[in-house]
Amino acid sequence: MKTTPISKIVLEGREFLVKRDDLFDPYLSGNKYRKLHTLLYAPKEKYNKLISYGGTQSNAMLAMAALAQRKGWVFEYYTKTLSKVQKKQGVGNYAKALELGMQHVEIEQELYRDFIASLRVTLEPLSVLVDQGGADTMAREGVAVLAKEIRDANLDFQSIATPSGTGTTALYLALAFPECPVYTTAGIGDKRYLIEQMQALHPLPSNLIILEPSKKYHFAKPYKEYYEIYKFLQKAGVEFDLLYAPLLWKVLLEQTEEKILYIHSGGVSGNESMKLRYKAKFPELFSL
Numbered sequence: 001m002k003t004t005p006i007s008k009i010v011l012e013g014r015e016f017l018v019k020r021d022d023l024f025d026p027y028l029s030g031n032k033y034r035k036l037h038t039l040l041y042a043p044k045e046k047y048n049k050l051i052s053y054g055g056t057q058s059n060a061m062l063a064m065a066a067l068a069q070r071k072g073w074v075f076e077y078y079t080k081t082l083s084k085v086q087k088k089q090g091v092g093n094y095a096k097a098l099e100l101g102m103q104h105v106e107i108e109q110e111l112y113r114d115f116i117a118s119l120r121v122t123l124e125p126l127s128v129l130v131d132q133g134g135a136d137t138m139a140r141e142g143v144a145v146l147a148k149e150i151r152d153a154n155l156d157f158q159s160i161a162t163p164s165g166t167g168t169t170a171l172y173l174a175l176a177f178p179e180c181p182v183y184t185t186a187g188i189g190d191k192r193y194l195i196e197q198m199q200a201l202h203p204l205p206s207n208l209i210i211l212e213p214s215k216k217y218h219f220a221k222p223y224k225e226y227y228e229i230y231k232f233l234q235k236a237g238v239e240f241d242l243l244y245a246p247l248l249w250k251v252l253l254e255q256t257e258e259k260i261l262y263i264h265s266g267g268v269s270g271n272e273s274m275k276l277r278y279k280a281k282f283p284e285l286f287s288l
């Protein structure tokens with residue numbers, strides 16, 4: 001098992017440490033690597049099929065496609081019906097996951113909920129089902145491995161930060177580091193939605209702190225200030241994703257002062273398709 005490295009970056013005169021979980025694998029990266037850790041190190045013979053469901057640009061989908069390919073398992077992925085435009089897109093996580101062998105099955109909108117609920121019931125002994133986004137109690141084991149790597153490195157930091165979608169990673173990190181604040185932000189939905197998602201897995205520990213921006217941002221929408229933060233971070237030496245990281249970095253720079261260890265959550269492979277959207281919306285950002 002290899003340990004991911006630590007980078008130091010300086011932003012506005014402050015030093016941050018970054019745990020480079022993005023470097024594990026280009027597709028099985030960041031917190032998806034941690035959340036799928038148990039499956040990644042399971043014996044190949046334990047399963048022959050990985051099943052999941054959700055969105056078609058999801059980083060979790062891509063990570064599971066990469067995982068199944070490594071293990072020689074079939075990867076079956078269910079989504080709602082796609083538009084022709086979505087299907088034709090030659091870039092992004094969907095195209096890459098298909099290349100890695102993903103078997104994509106579309107389910108009509110009206111049947112989707114019931115169908116997804118039935119997946120667990122009809123599951124065969126050699127199949128494993130991972131819930132949308134990898135929001136699974138199985139993730140706790142992989143995050144515990146991450147925590148051990150951090151402790152073994154004897155780093156100097158006061159708080160930890162990582163962005164949230166389902167909140168699975170931030171929650172299990174906070175449970176693994178009860179002595180230190182763990183900062184996160186709600187990338188999808190608002191703080192209330194994030195708390196609900198987390199509470200479905202475990203009661204919230206008091207050291208888990210959900211920071212809120214002064215302005216509301218919608219998930220997966222291009223924002224000029226997100227792109228500016230992305231470029232600022234890239235200049236400082238590390239590329240982050242364009243969906244989750246800019247919001248957390250923004251509030252960390254605005255609302256905290258101490259020495260922070262930031263857990264890179266991966267997702268850089270999605271930047272290619274996101275940048276096309278930024279280019280279309282803010283051409284001036286690309287003219288220099």
Ligand SMILES: *Cc1c(COP(=O)(O)O)cnc(C)c1O
Nearest residue numbers: 059164165166167168169265267
């Ligand atoms: C999936 C993902 C997240 C959210 O992780 P959760 O454990 O669902 O909160 C954050 N950042 C990136 C880049 C991701 O791909």
